[in-house]
Amino acid sequence: MITKFIKRILRRDPMVKHTHASSTGAPKRIPKKSHRIDPHLLSKNAVKVTHTLQQAGYEAFIVGGAVRDLALGISPKDFDVATNATPDQVQRLFRKARLIGRRFQIVHVTFFGKGHPEIIEVSTFRALLDNAGDHVAESGRILRDNVWGSQGEDAARRDFTINAMYYDPSSETVLDYHGGMADMQKKTLRMIGDPAKRYREDPVRMLRAVRFAAKTGFELDSATRAPIAKLGKLLNDVPSARLFDEILKLLMSGYSWRAIQGLKEAGLHHGLLPLLDHILDDGEDSKGANDFVRLALANTDERIQSGKSVSAGFLFATLLWPDLLKNWKANSSKGMANIPALHDAMDDTIATQSSGMTIQRRFESDMREIWSMQPRFERRVGRYPFRLIESPRFRAGYDFMLLRCATGELNPAIGQWWTDFIAADPAGQEELMASAKNESGNTASPAKRRRRRKPKSAIPPESAAS
Ligand code: ATP
Numbered sequence: 496m497i498t499k500f501i502k503r504i505l506r507r508d509p510m511v512k513h514t515h516a517s518s519t520g521a522p523k524r525i526p527k528k529s530h531r532i533d534p535h536l537l538s539k540n541a542v543k544v545t546h547t548l549q550q551a552g553y554e555a556f557i558v559g560g561a562v563r564d565l566a567l568g569i570s571p572k573d574f575d576v577a578t579n580a581t582p583d584q585v586q587r588l589f590r591k592a593r594l595i596g597r598r599f600q601i602v603h604v605t606f607f608g609k610g611h612p613e614i615i616e617v618s619t620f621r622a623l624l625d626n627a628g629d630h631v632a633e634s635g636r637i638l639r640d641n642v643w644g645s646q647g648e649d650a651a652r653r654d655f656t657i658n659a660m661y662y663d664p665s666s667e668t669v670l671d672y673h674g675g676m677a678d679m680q681k682k683t684l685r686m687i688g689d690p691a692k693r694y695r696e697d698p699v700r701m702l703r704a705v706r707f708a709a710k711t712g713f714e715l716d717s718a719t720r721a722p723i724a725k726l727g728k729l730l731n732d733v734p735s736a737r738l739f740d741e742i743l744k745l746l747m748s749g750y751s752w753r754a755i756q757g758l759k760e761a762g763l764h765h766g767l768l769p770l771l772d773h774i775l776d777d778g779e780d781s782k783g784a785n786d787f788v789r790l791a792l793a794n795t796d797e798r799i800q801s802g803k804s805v806s807a808g809f810l811f812a813t814l815l816w817p818d819l820l821k822n823w824k825a826n827s828s829k830g831m832a833n834i835p836a837l838h839d840a841m842d843d844t845i846a847t848q849s850s851g852m853t854i855q856r857r858f859e860s861d862m863r864e865i866w867s868m869q870p871r872f873e874r875r876v877g878r879y880p881f882r883l884i885e886s887p888r889f890r891a892g893y894d895f896m897l898l899r900c901a902t903g904e905l906n907p908a909i910g911q912w913w914t915d916f917i918a919a920d921p922a923g924q925e926e927l928m929a930s931a932k933n934e935s936g937n938t939a940s941p942a943k944r945r946r947r948r949k950p951k952s953a954i955p956p957e958s959a960a961s
């Protein structure tokens with residue numbers, strides 16, 4: 496009896512806490528001719544990292560979203576590496592390596608080349624813990640030592656099968672523990688393990704499901720989709736900063752409109768951003784707002800897909816604009832002067848958002864700047880335009896104003912006037928100032944202007960996406 500017990504203890508790897516029998520299954524080895532990953536899409540630095548680790552006797556693979564994107568033939572935006580070397584061991588192998596995080600340490604290896612520095616995130620295989628909370632609690636080292644695991648365990652604690660593949664650049668082989676490659680071929684997004692249990696562990700996975708479905712165009716497997724209807728409310732308990740990060744990723748995925756539709760279909764949009772509640776309720780009165788937001792998102796998607804940057808402040812400024820306009824109008828009709836009415840409306844709009852996901856301060860100031868610039872585009876007299884053009888955030892305010900023109904909220908001639916004004920030489924600018932003077936009512940407030948004009952139907956959705 497005693498010897499049996501001792502044998503059992505000895506069989507255990509002291510570094511690894513094995514908790515799931517299923518996680519120890521052997522992976523499928525997929526050779527190059529089947530996965531067809533193009534090595535040209537690899538980051539040279541990521542390959543350097545796996546190579547250096549392998550030379551030092553460790554296992555090292557490119558992992559996660561990068562392998563998924565490579566298998567789709569897309570160039571990954573960042574590269575993660577997984578290894579059986581501990582963070583300290585990793586750090587010793589690279590000159591520019593920094594330990595990040597306390598509970599689960601990972602290593603950022605930075606490479607400086609032309610353009611932006613590239614960070615390769617290196618993480619040690621992590622154990623699958625039945626009750627992760629016990630092991631990652633505030634306590635110290637012993638727990639931390641315990642969380643390193645085998646590659647099989649590392650695979651089982653990832654979210655979707657297509658996110659749990661490991662690629663070895665030296666042998667050009669993919670290790671696939673959960674049938675990710677088969678799911679890629681079936682264009683299916685499937686949660687590893689029991690979906691309901693995995694959503695309870697981390698409700699953000701429901702948002703990730705929607706985001707990846709939008710990005711890849713894959714269908715959610717029915718068992719992966721089914722529990723979301725019931726468990727969606729668990730998102731209420733997720734800290735607002737984490738929700739914000741996830742929503743930001745969703746909006747910046749290059750497929751934001753599709754993702755927002757996905758949120759709606761999954762019943763996940765309520766309470767994330769009050770704004771999403773409005774725009775996704777198809778009532779007639781939200782049509783104008785929908786058109787504006789749809790155009791803004793189409794514009795964002797297009798920029799991201801063509802590799803241009805998008806500022807989060809700009810994006811949120813557009814998403815909240817319909818709400819802001821409503822508040823602004825209400826204030827004006829109470830007799831408030833135009834500019835104070837706008838500023839008061841900005842406060843209200845931002846405060847409303849705090850009920851769900853709070854928008855971080857750094858974006859809030861961008862939003863305020865973009866919004867408060869809007870009435871200034873209509874004051875084309877004296878030195879105003881010359882001063883406006885000098886504002887540090889002019890470009891963002893101008894782009895925003897063009898969106899308003901595109902939906903017919905603002906007279907498109909004003910947008911054209913500014914486009915000409917930016918391009919003109921000093922003499923040309925004076926001429927444009929003279930022409931603006933002759934137009935009637937160019938200093939009218941948007942609130943008054945709107946009341947006078949019949950509401951125009953905004954541009955149809957088809958042209959918004961082009
Ligand atoms: P993206 O292209 O948006 O970066 P990604 O798949 O790389 O997509 P990350 O958030 O960078 O997503 O995460 C990297 C990997 O870590 C994922 O592919 C997945 O394997 C794992 N992962 C991330 N978040 C979770 C989570 N909440 N639950 C389980 N696994 C996760």
Ligand code: MG
Binds near residue numbers: 559
């Ligand atoms: Mg990633």
